[in-house]
Amino acid sequence: MGCDGGTIPRRDELVRVKKKPEQKDKEAELAFRWRHCTIKQLPLQPPIVACSLGKLYSKEAVIEGLLDRSTLPDSALHIKNLKDVKPLTLTPNPAYDANKAETGDGYADGGKSPFICPVIGLEMNGKYKFCALWTCGCVMSERALKEVKSSVCHRCQKPFEPSDVVILNAEGDDLKRMEDNAAARKLSKKSKKKRETSTETSNAEDSSSRAKKPKIKKEEKAGPSRPRVEPQDPAFKKAKEDYSVAKDPTASEVLKSIFTTHKTASEQTRAHWVTYNPFYN
Template sequence: MGCDGGTIPRRDELVRVKKKPEQKDKEAELAFRWKHCAIRQLPLQSPVVACGLGRLYSKESVIEGLLDRTMLPDTAKHIKSVKDVKDLNLTDNPAYEGPKAEKGDCYVDGGRSPYICPVIGLEMNGKYKFCFLWSCGCVMSERSLREVKTKVCHKCQQPFDETDIVIMNAEGEDLEQMEQRSAMRKLQRKAQKKRVHNVEKTEAEGSVEAGEGKSKKKIKKEESEGPTKSSQKNSAEDPAYKKSKDSYSVAKDPRATEVFKSLFTSHKSASEQTRAHWVTYNPFYN
């Protein structure tokens, strides 16, 4: 076989085998997801927001994606409005010195994160589970919520329930659970909006019915009491009401002027006329 020296070749040395596909570096991919926007794939820029599934975005890219739907990838199609994302209240890491250029003669710690857990100080770099509360947007480690059991936020003291907890960058069973919680929050939001609408509608109808009830009571009271003095006075002072009466006379009308009264034959100056009036025609004097 030409194998001098008594060497025994292996099969992979004699037969060409198919190369295995290149495997992704899971740690690098995980670190990328925690530091980059899920829409633009660029480093996260403040303000940072997250959706109900726990994915991180720059708020600017979300707004641009809502204005132009073609910019949204398939992983962000569930974002229909700004209400579907939450502004995150992050805690800065005092040990983080900012991004630096990688040099060949120095060590670069890729696990360093700009944000930490405000309770136990864990870095938000993907090695530990982190979550945020949908009610207030505060971000903390999942360990802090599990070990320190409470119904108020550790950072802002705002109350929350189980459906408000959103695991960030969730996968597998956690992702399915986040989808269920997101659907529950949407239903609760619709129910709350419907309740508020019904309350406003009931108050508006109550005010209208109260106004109608007062007006009906007033009408019934006037009908039962008959014409009051005020209504009689108003009707007496109304010129149209006066003129409709058979006993109405222009000569007795206190509002009519003497010039106007002199146009009629009932005025005292009519006895002194020797010819027809220049305005009215009276054949008696012709």
Template sequence: MGCDGGTIPRRDELVRLKKKPETKDKDAERLYRWRHCALTQQKLQQPIVMCGLGRLYSKQSVIEQLLEKEKMPEACAHIKNLKDVKDLRLTANPAYSAEDEKNAPFICALIGLEMSGQFRFVALWTCGCVFSERALKQLNTNVCSVCQTPYTEQDIVILNGTEEDIDLMRTRMEARVARLKAEKKEKKKSKAVTETVVKEEPGTSSTEIKKSKIKLPTVVKPQIPANKRELLLDPLASDPNAKKVKKDYSVATDEKATEVYKSIFTTHESEKKQERGHWITTNPYYY
């Protein structure tokens, strides 16, 4: 049955052993998470956004998914609109090129560490600035060192964190949403208070309060002299030549007109004795 030539079989040749599970390349997995969109698994494209749990996405992919009204994957189910993601302000790595696989495309804005996953990175939900966790701890302030925007501990989001970090980010996200809703309600209440009328005092009615508050300006009627009042009623009264325009005007009764001027018209006494029409008028007897 074989083995007759003095060969000694090994145990793995005689006994079937269980195959060891294939181990993932941790470095490759880490680089994949930092360079690919968590929604479409494609390479990240600017602008890059993050969700409240610290995952990275291409903004265009998120918008397309929301417009198509398709169900988000379970890992992204908390994204319901664009308010659930935040635009990131990333610092480009000058040593990175499109075909480079060693260097990371982005670095820390404060101390220059590469954003490749070897170091923990965080982002601020208030402004979207990205730093390494080491730099943020060294500063120990509540104001962003890049844009001077204040923030709280709830606004710090760990990017691509572990499962424990994701649980912590979920609690911070829920607390942040509750805080924003409370602030919105307070703004509405303050706005409503400014628009409402002051409470009524005892013994006074609402109409009296409104009358006391709304003071209309008193209109003073100007006193117009009699001569100017006539000018306002009849603007032509001050013009002596304008009297001739009126219907009751007659040349025969005009004191300033001369007799020669009056004789031109048929209303003159000399014209009453003539039997034929005047030479100036359009009387058909003249023609």
């Protein structure tokens, strides 16, 4: 019946003990998260993008998910359009060679990351925190941002705000901070758009008011040097086409005799002493 022949049973052979649940390999999980797309769980393919929460995606997978939202997992439902993701500018790792693992003609270090920090050279393998700047999309380590404090990007020299720093693959408190930063960026964008709209409206009102403003006439702008001629002035009446000197009661006979319309014009035998009349030459 057993236990014969001098065999000594072990405790686990006699007593049933509860098996411990299998634990995940943290290093393998980190390597998977930093090298695979969050939507399709396939290796990341360029162009690589990140959302406001720091998750990594292949842009092709994001476009397919937006076209068919049923394929999006719950972790990516916050992506409504392509404006919710940012293309990343990554620095290739010169020590990484993926072809060796494919051909099998050399040793391939699985811990090597295809990307590094452009400032201090740390590998982006999940052991160190890496950040992406939402303004320009450049990726670098958090240590580089802390050691070289600046308000401009270390790579492209583009200015950024503290709320523009997105921690990639954030967890715990960092994830909560990324959510707050995303809300702050949206609020800042709305307020900026509101200010631009109000400025455009005020400029349009100013231009319309300037267009409605009456222009100053030259006579008024010139001042008293040129007095305005009123219609009641006799000189103004004489400028009309129907005016005749012969019919003007205020004109003298000497003035009227100058013209050929005068009654004495028929008695003239030679040219007039003021005007030249060809009939008498």
